[in-house]
Each structure stands twice: as C-alpha cells, then as structure tokens.
Amino acid sequence: MQAPTVPLRPVPGPRGLPWLGNLPAFGRDPLAFLTRMRDEYGDAVTWFLGPRRALFLSHPQHIAELLGARDRTFGLLEIGWSFKQIVGGSVMLSKGADWRRKRGLVQPAVRPRQVRAHARTMIDSALAAAARWRDGERIDVHGEMTTITQRIVLRALFGNDLGDRARALAVAMAVAEREIAAELRGVALFLPDWVRTPSRRRLLDAVAIIDAEMHRLISARQKRPEGTGGGTRVPDDDLLTRLLEARDEEGRPLTAKEVRDEAVTLWAAGHETTSTALTWTWYLLSRSPEARAGLDDELDRVLDGRPPTADDYERLPWARQIVKEALRVYPPAWVIPAVAEEGATLGGSAVAAGTTVWCSPWTTHRDPRWFPDPTAFRPERWGADAPDVIPDHAWFPFGGGPRGCLGARFAQVEAVLLLATLAQRFHLDVTPEEAPHKAGLLVQPAVRLIATLRARPRP
Ligand code: HEM
Secondary structure, three states: OOOOOOOOOOEEOOOOEOOOEOHHHHHHOHHHHHHHHHHHHOOEEEEEEOOEEEEEEOOHHHHHHHHHOOOOOEEOOOOOOHHHHHHOOOOOOOOHHHHHHHHHHHHHHHOHHHHHHOHHHHHHHHHHHHHHOOOOOEEEHHHHHHHHHHHHHHHHHHOOOOHHHHHHHHHHHHHHHHHHHHHHHOHHHHOOOOOOOHHHHHHHHHHHHHHHHHHHHHHHHHHOOOOOOOOOOOOOOOHHHHHHHOOOOOOOOOOHHHHHHHHHHHHHHOOHHHHHHHHHHHHHHHOOHHHHHHHHHHHHHHHOOOOOOOOHHHHOHHHHHHHHHHHHHOOOOOOEEEEEOOOOEEOOEEOOOOOEEEEOHHHHHOOOOOOOOOOOOOHHHHOOOOOOOOOOOOOOOOOOHHHOOOOHHHHHHHHHHHHHHHHHHEEEEEEOOOOOEEEOOOEEEOOOOEEEEEEOOOO
C-alpha cells in the first residue's frame, strides 16, 4: 500500500544577511547549519544561499519525490568551475537527452555482473595491503584506504595498461581533488571562469597530466582491432574497453573525448568516496567491540581462513550491515542539490522554477524519527528481524532516482570485500577514539586517524 502524500508546508528558516543570505552560516559549518534547520524549523525550510531562494527538505517522502523527478521537473545545480575541468561533459554534469544517452552508455559497464568481474582485483588489492601490514604497526587509516581504492579503480578502468605511470596519475588526481575541495570552501566559487588563481593553475596542470595519459590510453586501444578491447595483456572486461565498445540506440559510439570524460569521472567518483566510507567504518568498528566480535565470528565461520571471493558478498550479512550502518552515520556525500524547473511539484504543491532544492543524507540519516539514538553505530538496525521500519529514502548515501549513483553496487561490493579481507587478518585500533568530522567535498575526519594493527590469529 502506498503511504499517503505528506503535504509540503515550507516555513521560513533562519534570518540571513542582506545579499549573502544564510551563506556565511552555511559556509562556517554546513552540517550544523542543516541540522539546525531541520531541528528548529521542520521538514521543509526556505532559506537563502546568497540571493538565491532555496528549499531544504528532510522528509524521506519529499526526498524520494525530488530525486525521482530529476530527469523531468528538477534539474542539475551547476557548482564551481574546477569540478568541470575534471569530469568534463560526462554523465555527472550533463542534462536532458545528452545525460540519458550517456547514462545508457555507461551504466552497462557497472552492472552487477561486471562488478563481479572486478571482485578479484578488489580482493587482491586488499591482500597486497595486508601482506605489507605488520602486527603492532601504526597506519594512517585514510591514507591506506585511499591507496587501496585508487589501485582498484585504476585497474578496473585500465587493466594493467598504466604500469608504473599509475603513481604519477594518482598524485595528479589527488592534487585535482584538493583544489576542487578548496574552491568549494571559498570565494573562488564565485569567480568568473576566465580568472586564473594559483589554485586553478595547479588544477589545470594536474588535469593536463591526466589528459595526456588518457589520450595515450584511448588512442592505443582504438588502434587495436574492434572486439579485442584490452589486447593481449589486459582482460577484455576493463571499464575502458566497455566504454569504447558501448553503442547507443542508433549504434553510435562515444567519441574519444566522451570516453575520456566518462573514464575520468568513474575514477574521480569511484575512489575517494569509498575510501572515506571505509575509513569511517574502521573508526566505528574500533569503538564497537560487539560489532567487531560479530564480524570476527562471521568471517571465521563463513571463510574458515580462506580469502573471500565474489560469492562471499552475499554470504556475509553482518559485514554488509556494518558497511550500511557506517554509510548511515557518516554518509561521505552529505548533500544533494537540484533546481526546480517549470511544472515542479513536491507533496502536491508547486515549487517555483529556479528554486534550488537541497536534501542531505547527513541530516536525514541522523533523524531520530527514522533511526532511534541516531548517532549510535548499530549494524543490527539493518537485520531482517530489526523492530523499526525504516522508510524508503531515510537512508540514501547514494542518492536515488534516475540520477542515483552509478557506482553504488561497485562501492558496496568493494567496501564489503575489502573489509572482509582485511578484518580477517587484522583488528584496527583507531585513535583518537572521538574524532571530529568536517564537511568538504565529502564528510571526512577533521583529524588524522591512526590505527594500531593487531594481527588476528588464523582460525
Ligand atoms: C561509498 C561510495 C560512494 C558514494 C557514497 C557515492 C555517492 C554518490 C552520490 C550521492 C551521487 C549523486 C546521486 C544523486 O544525485 O542522486 C553519486 C553519483 C555518481 N556516482 Fe557515486 N558514490 C560512491 C561510489 C561511486 C563509485 C565506486 C562510482 C564509479 C565506479 C561512482 C560513480 C558515480 C557517478 C558516475 C555518478 C553520477 C551519476 C549521474 O549523474 O547520472 N560512485 N554518487
């Protein structure tokens, strides 16, 4: 039975400043600002980001409606210049028919069957890290997770083609990501496109390194006879091959520039998000002896000392619940904006065209109406026998609707298989025990998390 429509009754939010609106308060601490709007004003709040009228939604039904209508009456909010330099005109920043065509071309590359084909790379990369780790050693949790997820996404995209150039590329991507995050935090967000600040120059230098390599890889692949994709050394199922071989309904392939944009987007979207999710997972597990004991027990019982395989994803429900709950407490992507177009409605009411509408996995995931004791890490919330009914879209770390995350399956399989492979061999005791968070491009720990590795006895 369908739930009755929740009417949209927006109320005015906190008073802002002339011209700037709520921008200063939002910029200072966006997560605290959005939480305050929900707590003090309710499920639908009007506010001003600069001179632009905005609406902030907290009710899962409105969120589902908003996300579900994004290929019709809600469009993309374009933010910043830097991000475009990296992702170009890919699926992530395209609109309308162009977006539909690209989504149709890219999506098959990350279907569950394709993701399965990358499970070996995921597990091997975790095993390589575990082979380096030593009992009693201290590691930088986020740094280690980033190294592993970078390696996975680069192998999944390009097979073995990068060789020892992978490192230089990973460094260039890290520079680009830093400069994008810096732009989002500062006044540079409002600079005209033609201005070249030192930060923008650093970004363009990093993009040039990435582009040169992409050009080299794509032309080399295009010279190979069709259907041989990755050639002799590379398995035919890497993502670059899939993008090069994809055809739209009229039989047209992506151009070389379009392949570049999609490949770089999958790369950029597909590693820092997952490494952040895993970093929070280790942090939460380290503070939750019961959840960790449950994981030890599941891994010993199901795997009995052997490394996991792709099939084990389905056989490790507690590991999946741990990842799901970590994505609830610390959703890496903390906000999803959209822009109302002509004819937009929510909860049965019209929304004026041009209004920017925001929803936040952070605030909705921490709403006590859907998640009692919301800051507590409780993987058991997601068990089949859990007492609380969790409404649709009360949990949406991957967004939703037609523009929902393309890599959601990839990310979840990757996180569970990495967690299983590493937790089978080590406990990570993370300090500090209470870590503050900060919201940049993603929600990340505001301090460096260091883990002392404790080797686990093999069963
Ligand atoms: C824990 C890891 C990840 C998180 C939390 C995450 C989160 C998100 C979110 C919130 C969106 C916006 C969705 C929306 O607007 O409804 C998104 C879009 C996207 N993500 Fe992810 N993501 C993750 C991993 C990945 C991976 C591994 C890939 C690629 C392999 C990927 C590729 C994309 C792409 C291409 C889009 C744009 C889709 C479109 O606009 O049509 N993501 N992601």
